[in-house]
Amino acid sequence: MVDPIKMEDALEQIELLLQAGDFDAAAEYIRTLHPADGAEMLNTLEPTDQAEIVTRMEPDDLAGVFEQMDGEEAAELGQHLDVQALANVLDEMEADDAVDVLGEMEPADATAVLEQMDEANTIAPLLAYPEDSAGGIMNLPPPSLRRAMTVAEAFQFIKKTYHDASEVFYLYVLDRYGQLIGVVNLRALILAEPTQTIDEIMMRDVISVRVDTDQEEVAQIFSRYDLLALPVVDAEDHLVGIVTVDDAVDVIEEEATEDIYHLAQVSADSEIFGPIIHSIRTRLPWLYVNLLTAFFAAAVVAIFEDTIAAVAVLAVFMPIVAGQGGNAGNQTMTIMVRSLALGEIDVSQAWRALRREFLIGLLNGLSLGIGVGAVAWLWEGNPMLGLIIGLAIMGNLVVAAIAGVLVPTTLKRLNIDPALASSIFVTTATDVMGFALFLGLATLLINWLL
Amino acid sequence: MVDPIKMEDALEQIELLLQAGDFDAAAEYIRTLHPADGAEMLNTLEPTDQAEIVTRMEPDDLAGVFEQMDGEEAAELGQHLDVQALANVLDEMEADDAVDVLGEMEPADATAVLEQMDEANTIAPLLAYPEDSAGGIMNLPPPSLRRAMTVAEAFQFIKKTYHDASEVFYLYVLDRYGQLIGVVNLRALILAEPTQTIDEIMMRDVISVRVDTDQEEVAQIFSRYDLLALPVVDAEDHLVGIVTVDDAVDVIEEEATEDIYHLAQVSADSEIFGPIIHSIRTRLPWLYVNLLTAFFAAAVVAIFEDTIAAVAVLAVFMPIVAGQGGNAGNQTMTIMVRSLALGEIDVSQAWRALRREFLIGLLNGLSLGIGVGAVAWLWEGNPMLGLIIGLAIMGNLVVAAIAGVLVPTTLKRLNIDPALASSIFVTTATDVMGFALFLGLATLLINWLL
Known part of the structure; x- marks a missing residue:
């Protein structure tokens, strides 16, 4: 039995080897780790150490490690290898992962590497699909069965053709035109009688996606139907690839991180460590956009400067009015954005959501308004x-309730990611309206306040 | 080939049947859907319609639908059935899902149902594990192989014992003491020669988790090592269960939603539709907690009331100073919270993160400070x-940078979910310090402002 390794211990060990300059031992040590652990370790090392190690690793070991990185990280490590060596590594990789690496390289470099690859012809077609579509995350389809085969023949076929296929647990059945007509899982094949035909044991209701389906939708289908793999077809229903659940898991985590970061107004590719300049680039522009909207709010306050000069205590309560609106708007908006992302609601239900949120806003507002009003009176x-x-x-x-519903649904209708821009508009609405309502009322009723 | 269904069309169809009072046809229609779609549909119907339909469905069809709901939803639907009927449905369900349903029922009701179940003895032990541990999401282990078996014997064993096992693609190998010593995947079994022994073809490095491992950690291991299933062992390494990847996917989505909602200060069980009172209960308390901290900030402003009365324009820029700090703090905090959740950083690296964020805060602050200062000067x-x-x-x-790092890491150290409470503390810090810095400086230098 193996426990997941303690990364800190492993890092200590590799540091000792690197300090001793024993790069052969370091490369060998990484080879003995699970590729996922080897990948994390290589990613944390200095570039010079990375270069010493990757040039000492065998193509198939390095391929396993590269498969566990994202394309950008693997492409960076690949720069330490010469063209032929990198081509050898990519040849050993899963096609979808190799494509990700090539996609992150300079086009000229990628072409040079592709030319040296034995698998160039098989993976070149995959390069054409957008990165965030089903085509961009799919792998090449495994060899397919025909419906007339017997179970015994299918076993022979698998033994002959599946030595290269990675973890495949579903067998797809195609008709003579290459169209997907059924699926057999390995367990069903084992349980069947040798003389039965594939036609008798296959399931005909195969859930599949088109090659241009957005990766977020692909992930939703995995999650909804508890799938391990999902066949990908072209416009004519020909099987062109397979997305496996581990890729769907990556997409789910990636999309959740993207939404979390966008809601907090940080770019999706932010990292806690990494170049300072990158961190500034992923955050400062957002702060400037916010600043622009904050000046809107400030301009509203400026209209009422005379009122504030006369009744300075208004400035004490200003942040509370705007802040409570901002918090409530953020609540509604976040629930809307997440529900849209998970497919639990679609824009056609915006009207129903609006009525509910209006009522919730009114009731929460009543409660908070009475509470804060009483405190202000007593104070x-x-x-x-x-x-x-x-x-x-x-x-x-x-x-807040109205903006919290209308902003994300409107953005979604306009095909803009609601997580990306909702915060800005909702906060602007609650700041501007909060100040205008509060200071406007105070100006109207100023004789009672002096 | 089957496309994922259009839920709107399906809902229209079922509404027609329900309006016609043809509950038999409605139940039959739901039976023909994928259980995941049937589950969503049943969840959206009125309780009276739900009752008419579930009492007309066969136990095994209903079991499939219940498996696709969360425990709470299924337990609610189960109330429409009598004790024996519900017991029959639970008997047909995956053990882990049945346990989830029982866990959501009143203890007395759950006991009554359990007593009527044929599978009571097998699932009772699962009831003992906490809901959010590996034990709480695992299923019963499939029949296990012994290392001395030949491949041919293993095939016979599977044919004899696996008819009830659901989608199982890994076969686990136990020693005579029931300890987990290896794993064979079905494909490897098919590719092997009939005379080879399991000992020869099994992989010995089995990644496993202890039964008390937190479900979030379980999900991280799935994602890291690209697993389809993960064996669960007790303190003596005995195989006691299996977590499958579909459950890990649910956990990943659930934990991401929880973090997103907590960051927005909404309770994790918020729903966009559902009882209004529930929505108020999941949001209003958070607004009151925020209000409390807003009064802190207001109290700081109150100290400087005389300054504001003398220089009312300060009130115009107050929200900008606090708001920019709040936004920047939210950025840092969110990146920290998400990185902690994904296991990309641990608390031991807080010091390193603090130095980085301090520098980023200083540089972003310099840029924004010069920008806003210039605008204020010109204005x-x-x-x-x-x-x-x-x-x-x-x-x-x-x-903002300091609070954004220290608050989540401190909460994490105290074993409090950082997503849950970080916003409150960070916003309080940036509001209070923002107002204090701005109004304090203005008070010190008031002669230059009059």
Whole structure:
């Protein structure tokens, strides 16, 4: 039995070998690790150490490690190898992973490597598909069965043709035109009588996706139907590839991270470690966009400068009115964005969501408005101040509810990622409307406040 | 070939049947759907319609549908069935899913149903494990091989014992003490010669988890090592269960949703549709907690009321100083929380992260501070106002960086979910410090502002 390794211990061990300059031992040590662990380890090393190690590893070992990295990381490591060596590694890799690596290289370099690859002809077609489509994450289909085969013949066929295929647990059945007509799982094949035909034991309801399906939708189908693999077909229903569940898992994590980062207004490729300049590039532009909207809100406040000069206590409660609206809007917006991402709601249900959220905003606003209004009254001893704050908060929570529903659904309708831009618009709405409601009411009723 | 169904069309069809009062046809229609689609459909129907339909469905069809729901939803639907009927359905379900349903029922009801189940003895032990541990999401292990078996014997064994086992693609090998010593995948078995022994073809490096491992860690292992199934062992290495990748996918989505909702300060079980009162309960308490911290910030502003009364324009820029700090803090905090959740960073690296974020905060703060300061200078014609705002923003971005790193790592160290509470503390820090820096500097330098 093997426990997942303790990465810290492993890192200590490799550091000792590197300090001793024993790169052969270091390369050998990485070879003995699970490729996923070897990949993480190589990624954390300095480029000079990386170069010493990867040039000492066998193509098939390195292929296993590269398969566990994302394309960008593997392409970076690949720069330490010469063209022929890199081509040898890519030849040993799963086709979809090799394509990811080539896709991250300079076009001229990628072409040079591809020319040296034995598998060039098989993987070249995969290079044509967009990275975030079913075609971009699929692998080449395994050899397919024909419906007239007997179970005994299918066993012979598998023994003959499947030595190269990686973990394949479903066998696909094609008709004479190459169209997908059924699927047999390996267990069903083992349980069947040798004389039965594939036609008798195959399942005909094969869930499949088109090659241009967005990867997020592919991941949703995996999750919904509990699949281990999903066949990919072209416009004429010909089987052109297979997406496996490990790729779907990567997509699910990637898309969740993307949504989390976008909701927090950080670019999706942010990393906690990595070049400082990259971190600034993934964050500062967002702060500037926010700043622009903050100036909108400031301009609204500026309209009421005279009111604030006369009743400075308004400045004390301003952030509360805007902040509560912002928080409530963020709640509604986040639930909408996540529900849209998981396919639990679609834009056609926006109207129903709006009515619900309006009511929730009104009730939460009533509760908070009364609460804050009472505190303000007691604090400052002025009931009118309490009333103004209470009304402004209630109103702003309704604004928050409306913006929280309409902004993400409108963006979705416009085919813009709702996670990407919703925060900006919702916060702007609650800031501007919060200040306008609060300071506007105070200006109207200023005689009661002086 | 089957496309994933269009849920809207299917819902229209079932509504027609229900309006006609033809519940037999409605039940039959749901039977023809993929269980995942049937589950979604049943979940959207009114309770009275649900009752009419589930009482008309066969136990094994209903079992398939229940397996696709979460335990709570299935337990709710199960209330429409009598004890014996529900027991029959649970008997047909995967053990882990049946346990989830029982876990969501009133203890007395669950006991009554369990007593009527044929499988009571096999699933009772599973009830003992916490819901969010490996034990809570695992299924019963499939029949295991012994190392001395030949491949031919293994085939016979599988044919005899695997008719009930669901999608199993790995075969586990136990020694005479029931300890896990190896794994054989079905494809390897098919490719082997009939006379080879299991000992010759099994892989000895089996990654496994202990039964008390947290489900989030289980999901991370699936994702890291690209597994389809993961054996679960007790303290003595005895095989006690199997977690399959579809369950890991559910956990990954569930944990991501939980983090997204907690970061937005909404309870994890929020739903876009469902009872209004539930939505208020999952959101209003968070707004009140925020309110409490907003009063802290307001109290800071109140200290400087005289300054604001004298220089009302400060109120115009107040929200910008606090807001930019809040946004930057949210960026750092979100990257930290997500990196901790994905296991890309652990708390021991907090110091390294802090140094990086400090530098990023300083540089971003410099850029924003100069930008906003210049705008304020030009807008109000007062260079000192620009300087004060610029310094306050720069300072607040450094505060944001420090809070954004220290709050999540400290919570993690205290075994509190960082996603759950980080927002509150980080926002409080940037609000309070933002106002204090800005208004404090303005008070010190007030003679330059009048």
